[in-house]
Amino acid sequence: MTQRSDLLSRREVLRRASALGLVAPAATGLGLGLAAMGNAAAAGATGYKALVCVFMTGGNDAMNMVLSTDAATWQRYDSVRGGVAEIALAAPGTPAKASSTVLHERLGGALGVTAVGGEGLAFHPVMGGVRDLFNAKRMAVMANVGPMIGPLTKANYLSGVGARPAKLFSHNDQQTMWQAFGVEGSTKGWGGQFADLLMSGNQRAMFSGVSVAGNAVWLNGATVRGYQMGPAGPVRLGGTSGKVFGSTVVQQKLQAITRSAANPQLLEREHAAVMARGQDAEAVLSSGLPVNGPWGTTGQTATTDPLLQYVEPDTGKSVLNPLAYQLQAVARTIAARDTLGMTRQVFFVSMGGFDSHDNQPIAQARNMAKLAHALAYFDRTLSSMGVDQSVTTFTASDFGRTFTSNGDGTDHGWGGHHLVMGGAVRGGALYGRMPILGAADGKGGYDSPDLLPSGVILPTTSVDQYAATLGRWFGVGDAELSTILPGLNNWSASSRQLGFV
Template sequence: MLPLTRREFIHRSAGGGLGFLAFTGAAPSFLAQSALAQTPGPERDRTILVVIQLAGGNDGLNTVVPHTDDNYHRLRPTIGLKEDLLPINHDLALHPSCGALHELFNAGQLSIIQNVGYPNPNRSHFRSTEIWETASGSDEVKHEGWLGRFFDNTCSGAPEENADPSGVHIGDIIPQSFLAARSHSVFGMRPWGRVDKGRDPAEVAYEKLLQAQHMEGNASYLQHTMMNTLVTERRVEKVIAGYNPMVDYPRNKLSQSLKRIAALIHADMETRIYFVSQGGYDTHAGQQWKHAKLLAELSGAMGAFQKDLVAHKKDDQVLTMTFSEFGRRPSENGSQGTDHGTAAPLFVMGSQTRGGLLGSAPSLDLGHNKDLKFSTDFRSVYSCVLDRWLEADATKVLGESYEPVPFI
């Protein structure tokens, strides 16, 4: 049986790190099915989406701070923020660590969508992440991700030899957002590139496979897939190695990941979807310094990425969106942290966004350990991305119609 994920393939091979073309459906039976596909593949100069996952559950109330609301300070007597806030309007401000995002907001290149969530929220990291990545309801389970269904509806059914991947993610594990009913090429790469000059064990294993005698059936398909893997890996790394960014990216994982994505965008790859994750947002204890560090990394990375895109005249093609599986509870806990909650704001960045503040702020007239009630369904955010940015049929991808949040 062929591996279906990068993690699975690495576990079956000599060990890790090589960039990887994974196919999200069964193989090689899809080859016959793909001949029926009439939808066009991606083209250069089309719109591009970059998704940044804030894994662990970002605390929205200390990201977009309702500092004039007495209830905020009542619920957070210790971790509530009061000083050095970056004003959005009279009542709201960004965390002091979000200087670059604040500049983008003031320049009209950042939309802040307030109080985003879904009905009957789930507080499990795994389940709520699954809901966000599959765009499902809390009472249903879907296998395919919302971006995988976008691939199904807009990309050809089989990866062509030497074609650019449909989606690129940073890291070893394919995000569930990319899982699809049909087969599409999805490339995974390291955030930092190769860290040593020695031979990658996985690459050695792949080359041995390629040197084997002609194989039949699934083995032949795997051999062909690995050939494309190595070609793509070397092509991508050559592009990245030759890239000259126009800004200094901070030396952290998220920033370096976005730098590599900027290189591929600048090279006019046909890839339209990029996915990167920043972890650490599960701030149950000692939240203040941890959250400040995470938001500083996020803000600095996004700010550098956008400036680089502008300098290379690629900013009109790229939309960058954040998401997190849930927010935190309004009440602080006994460990100067916050527990799993429900709704939170998210950011949409780009030269083509309308900018500004959208959606309704959450009510904080709540008792101890009560949750926020969301006001914007996250699928309304996806609906705008799909319809107005990726030019796809949002209703077909999401399974039903949602009123788009008008940030484009």
């Protein structure tokens, strides 16, 4: 990327300082410097683009989300995972047994597809929406991704040669490793740092990074701080009714008190400033969010909208899909992009329940049904809005899970498969390499270059490569990617872009 050599004008610096007031506790010299550095990137970023991270909290068993269907691989998969009665899915084409007490038998076989390159793949039986998106070439599979310092072989791992991420298999640390390339306590994520570079094109900088799932380090940059909202919309101090204890006056007084500092102490002044920015941002976003659109019913009554309902595979009941509800909020915020003056945004949504040490057949079937329904809902909504080419959605998780079964579940692993969706995605294809499955040796090992002891899958693609491919599409230059993604330079130049978008 070519960098501008001219300095920002004083007027432009002041304009950006005003915008940054909605982002950081203070418009510091560092914040202004970052805004200046991002000027060239933002100037070259035409049109609107958004990245949406769907985080599967707890560690998704990707081996039961996407599978290879060649005969040898499937035989090893079925023999290790214990047959249909435990956690192994039935082979594609297996008829459903409506009268069975085993959920996997009632669901029937996995949903087979053929990728662009000829690879045979299959999705979990409840993921019909994902299967259809893949066949429509609106979704790609990214195989065996995980945090890595650089290329690492099984032999080097076992002998202690070669760097590896700290605190593998720890939920909190690996969630942060995925989002920020550091252990728990890291403060800057790659999504937020992407936004740092491109936020100067946004009139309302506060909304450069938006979470509908609470705090997420992925959204935080050196300047950008994730704005948190609820699925029904931004959260108002004192409640959405405009009243506290039945009184509008009490709510107004509460807001006035929290945004003013009675004493000159720094902590009190900073708290008041944060509360004032939050209230101002809520007022802006509440007035800017559209109500009616292809996303369906909004607000608190949205929970009963059929568009946001998914069918529980084990009960057959239609219930609210919380992930779809979060994505509705994302769609509405994207619809407000012109009103808010936004050109680049990053969004974070999440769903839990993936820590499937036991009862995995039912728990994962529900989660896969939620995921597939929510992604299909979001794709239809964005397509109806005419912005599907401008939004790329991708999945992430703490880690994959072990290839081995512990009876009716799986344990913490490392590498796992992920999904990338959008109009700009080169879909219907498999990227990276599916792991080679091997037979157990009876001593906790496997005759496979990709399976570590206890059935942990050694990743073959790093999160850095995954993020770099998304970042390049988003408008981040190669030099900036190498700075933001610490392990990227440890991979060959030809492998830093994976080609799925």
